[in-house]
Amino acid sequence: MSLPEAWSPLAIFATLTPKDPARRPVRGVSYGDHPRQRLDVHVPASGAGNWPVLVFFYGGAWNSGRRRDYGWAARALAAQGFVVVTPDYRLHPEIVYPAFLEDGAMAVRWALEHAPRLGGDPARLSLAGHSAGAYIAAMLALDPSYLAAAGVSSGAVKAFAGLSGPYAFLPLDGAISTRTFGHVDDLPATQPIGFVRAGAPAAFLATGEEDRMVRPRNTRKLAKALREAGATVEEKVYPGLDHAAPLLALSRPFRRKAPVLAQMTGFLKAKAG
Numbered sequence: 001m002s003l004p005e006a007w008s009p010l011a012i013f014a015t016l017t018p019k020d021p022a023r024r025p026v027r028g029v030s031y032g033d034h035p036r037q038r039l040d041v042h043v044p045a046s047g048a049g050n051w052p053v054l055v056f057f058y059g060g061a062w063n064s065g066r067r068r069d070y071g072w073a074a075r076a077l078a079a080q081g082f083v084v085v086t087p088d089y090r091l092h093p094e095i096v097y098p099a100f101l102e103d104g105a106m107a108v109r110w111a112l113e114h115a116p117r118l119g120g121d122p123a124r125l126s127l128a129g130h131s132a133g134a135y136i137a138a139m140l141a142l143d144p145s146y147l148a149a150a151g152v153s154s155g156a157v158k159a160f161a162g163l164s165g166p167y168a169f170l171p172l173d174g175a176i177s178t179r180t181f182g183h184v185d186d187l188p189a190t191q192p193i194g195f196v197r198a199g200a201p202a203a204f205l206a207t208g209e210e211d212r213m214v215r216p217r218n219t220r221k222l223a224k225a226l227r228e229a230g231a232t233v234e235e236k237v238y239p240g241l242d243h244a245a246p247l248l249a250l251s252r253p254f255r256r257k258a259p260v261l262a263q264m265t266g267f268l269k270a271k272a273g
Contacts (some may be wrong), residue, residue, distance in 0.1 A: 032106050038087070039110065044119075045079070056128050066088065087107035106150050109150045130163040131243065140160075164243050206219065
């Protein structure tokens with residue numbers, strides 16, 4: 001018997017964990033017509049603005065997740081000096097691939113359009129995510145077609161960060177990937193690694209060495225392909241961390257486990273300009 005979503009371990013963690021100082025000037029605003037197409041924005045607790053913009057996509061196997069359960073992560077990132085946009089997106093089985101990528105692109109367009117009034121600099125845009133959210137961030141950063149279809153100009157994304165992400169997982173050999181992508185005729189087009197190019201946005205790719213859900217080889221393969229193409233990439237494999245740990249390391253209680261927050265945000269600030 002599973003717990004109700006409101007009482008899931010992540011929801012309890014999100015409620016009880018100590019939070020970083022940040023403000024939430026936008027809560028539950030729509031970026032599309034569907035009830036799942038809503039987002040929150042967190043900004044630094046103080047300062048004059050002109051902050052870099054970061055769109056963060058949470059994970060959940062493309063069939064679960066709520067932005068409200070990741071407010072602690074958004075606050076941690078905002079406290080590092082970012083305008084952080086956290087969108088919900090439509091989920092399987094109500095929709096199928098690539099609808100969640102299309103939602104992600106719409107959220108990025110919203111972030112660019114509204115960043116100036118929130119103290120953000122749209123010329124300094126990065127994407128980030130964990131697990132399935134890292135997949136969304138990587139695909140939007142590497143395959144320009146989704147952002148172009150949403151009206152986002154080429155080159156708008158300066159950098160992206162993926163934590164524990166699936167980037168090269170053919171042939172489909174697991175229940176989650178088969179359920180999500182098994183209907184697609186052109187499977188190579190679903191893989192972030194297939195869109196590597198020399199001019200790709202700078203990439204920060206991190207994983208736990210003990211990740212048994214999304215194997216570290218995904219991070220290693222994408223990092224290697226980006227390096228060989230001449231793109232900028234920083235690869236981190238953290239000893240002793242499992243699938244969730246790189247995300248949890250953004251939080252105040254688990255920050256001592258690995259320097260994910262400092263390394264990821266330092267990279268994004270440096271590469272986004």
